[in-house]
Amino acid sequence: MRIVYVNSTHKWAGVKTWTLDTAAWLAKHGHEVTIFGRPGPFTDKSRSLDIETFALEFGVDFSPALILRFARFFRTRRTDVLVVNVGKDLRTAGLAARLSGVPVLHRVGLPGDMRNTLKVRLMHRFIKPHILVPSQDTKDGLLACLPHLNPEEIAVIHTGKPVAQEPPEPVRRPLRLIVSSRLSPEKGHTDLLQTLAKLQGQGLDFTLDVLGTGASEDELKALAISLDLHNRVRWLGFQADVISHLRHCDAFVLPSYAEGLPNTLLEAMAQGLCPVARDVGGVREIWPAANLHGLLAGMEPDDLLAPLECLLRADDAQVMTWKQAAWEQCKAAFNIDTQGRRFEDLLQGLIARQHKT
Numbered sequence: 116m117r118i119v120y121v122n123s124t125h126k127w128a129g130v131k132t133w134t135l136d137t138a139a140w141l142a143k144h145g146h147e148v149t150i151f152g153r154p155g156p157f158t159d160k161s162r163s164l165d166i167e168t169f170a171l172e173f174g175v176d177f178s179p180a181l182i183l184r185f186a187r188f189f190r191t192r193r194t195d196v197l198v199v200n201v202g203k204d205l206r207t208a209g210l211a212a213r214l215s216g217v218p219v220l221h222r223v224g225l226p227g228d229m230r231n232t233l234k235v236r237l238m239h240r241f242i243k244p245h246i247l248v249p250s251q252d253t254k255d256g257l258l259a260c261l262p263h264l265n266p267e268e269i270a271v272i273h274t275g276k277p278v279a280q281e282p283p284e285p286v287r288r289p290l291r292l293i294v295s296s297r298l299s300p301e302k303g304h305t306d307l308l309q310t311l312a313k314l315q316g317q318g319l320d321f322t323l324d325v326l327g328t329g330a331s332e333d334e335l336k337a338l339a340i341s342l343d344l345h346n347r348v349r350w351l352g353f354q355a356d357v358i359s360h361l362r363h364c365d366a367f368v369l370p371s372y373a374e375g376l377p378n379t380l381l382e383a384m385a386q387g388l389c390p391v392a393r394d395v396g397g398v399r400e401i402w403p404a405a406n407l408h409g410l411l412a413g414m415e416p417d418d419l420l421a422p423l424e425c426l427l428r429a430d431d432a433q434v435m436t437w438k439q440a441a442w443e444q445c446k447a448a449f450n451i452d453t454q455g456r457r458f459e460d461l462l463q464g465l466i467a468r469q470h471k472t
Contacts, residue, residue, distance in 0.1 A: 116462060117147045119189070120198045121208040122157065123173040126297060127353070129378030130200045130224045131157050133249070133274055139164050140275075140455040149192070151185075151208070160355050176206040185211035195466050198222060199244070202235065209242045218469040219244040220462065224375045225396075226256030236263060245465055247458075249274050249376035250397025270461055273401060274376055275454025276385040278446045279362070283387025283438035286365055286431040289320035293364040293388070295357055295379050296371060298329030303370030303393065303419075305331075305338060310419040312342035319427040323348045323368075326360060361386040365434060366426055370412075370419055371395055381449055384441040389434055391422045403444040407437055 118141060120134050134150065138161070142148045152158045154170040161168040174181060185208045188194070197212040198220045199205055205221065212219050221244040229235055246269045248254045254269050292311075296302045304325070311323065325335075325348060332350075339348045354360060357379075361367070367383030369392035376397040384390055384403070391410045392398050402411060409425050412418040426434070 116141075116459075116466065117149075117193055117195045118198065118462065119149045119151070119192075119194050119196075119208075121151045121185075121204045122200045123153060123203045123207070124201055125153060127156060128224070128297065129274075129375075130222055132378050132382070133222070134198075134200070135160060135164060135166075136274075136276065136451055137455060137458055138166050140451050141459065142166055144455070144459070146459075156353065156355055173203055173207060176203060177210070178207060181207045182211045182214075186215050189215040189217050196220060196462050198462075200224075201228065202238070205238050205242055205244065209238070209244065213242045216469070218465040220247055220465060221245070222247045223253065223257060224249065225373065226253060226260050226375075227373075229257065229261055231261050231263075235261075239264075245270065245461075247272060247461065250400050252397040252400065253375040272454055272457045272461065273397075273449055274378055274381050275449055275451040275458075276378075276381045276445060278385040278450045279387055279442065281387075283435065283442050284362065286434045286438075288431075289322055290366060290427060290434070291322050291324070291364040292366050292368055293324040293326065293361060293383070294368045294370065295326035295354075295360075295383075296369075298325075298327050298331045298335055300331060301371065301373045302329075303372055304335050306416045306419055307368055307370040308335065308338050308342055308344060308348075309416070310423055311347070312344055313420060314424055314427055315344065315347070317424070319424070321347065321427055324351055324360060324364060325349065326351050326354050326357060328353050357382065358386060361388060364388060365438070366391060368419075368423070369393060369395075369398070372414065374398065376401065381445060385445040385449070387438050387442040389426065389437040390441050391419070391426055393418070401444070401449060403437075403440040407440060410437065 138148045149167045150161045151169045158168050158170040194217050196218050209219050366389040369380045374396035393412045410422045412422045
């Protein structure tokens with residue numbers, strides 16, 4: 116297949132990581148893959164994976180020049196299928212694909228990413244994209260937000276991750292925690308810091324690595340100082356190579372209030388980290404066996420306290436059991452090969468359906 120991904124978003128979020136993971140897998144398995152995105156870390160990382168990459172500024176919606184550029188590319192390169200992420204992608208590359216007879220797959224990460232507006236409905240009616248979501252929870256939310264969608268148009272394929280070949284590393288002391296997400300209010304870092312301050316007050320020992328940048332960065336750093344956590348927290352900023360940092364930690368914390376299927380959580384589990392997470396979005400769909408339910412938190416600010424206290428009071432053998440369970444869960448069900456094959460089948464089905472019409 117000849118597959119083109121287009122992602123015009125400015126920020127690095129889970130869909131960009133999913134794009135690179137699936138694009139690399141498809142290229143490895145003999146498909147021709149091209150990625151279009153804005154100049155910056157995303158396109159830099161794409162090139163480093165030896166994927167054909169074009170960096171461009173997307174400009175205004177419905178840009179005739181950009182639509183023409185994409186249409187020429189699709190026709191010249193005989194593109195089989197287009198994969199997009201956000202509305203701007205549809206209003207540029209999506210329109211070009213429709214005019215060129217190329218099927219479109221719209222990867223949606225959160226139900227709120229698509230709004231029930233006239234523009235959205237008209238674009239969907241004209242382009243007729245198939246929709247891909249990472250969890251059943253996301254599909255249910257999307258159908259609730261946009262009742263005009265046909266459930267049969269929405270495919271659910273859980274995110275797959277490259278899984279570490281080696282078993283989880285031995286437990287470190289003090290226990291090393293890590294969180295990797297955009298530093299913004301909905302990601303719950305404030306709750307995490309306040310909870311860790313309470314646990315520090317109980318004499319529990321830990322360190323925390325924070326990966327990511329965002330609008331709340333200065334506020335969160337000031338909060339850590341005010342809570343006397345500055346000697347325990349390392350602010351590592353944006354990291355293109357998250358895996359190397361995960362491998363040096365014991366537990367991953369997901370304090371977020373808004374998720375579809377957290378790419379970061381699966382990424383950490385695939386590296387053998389013990390997960391502590393809010394019961395948000397599709398987390399339950401990927402959560403390991405019942406013996407980890409005590410590490411699943413509710414949605415109130417104080418609900419992180421019990422799971423984190425349970426983790427920090429556990430002995431090495433128990434923490435190792437949790438790490439092993441998370442790793443084996445990903446290895447069995449959420450590895451990139453299993454989910455990559457499902458994605459490959461979906462794309463081939465879209466192309467076959469297009470040829471019939």
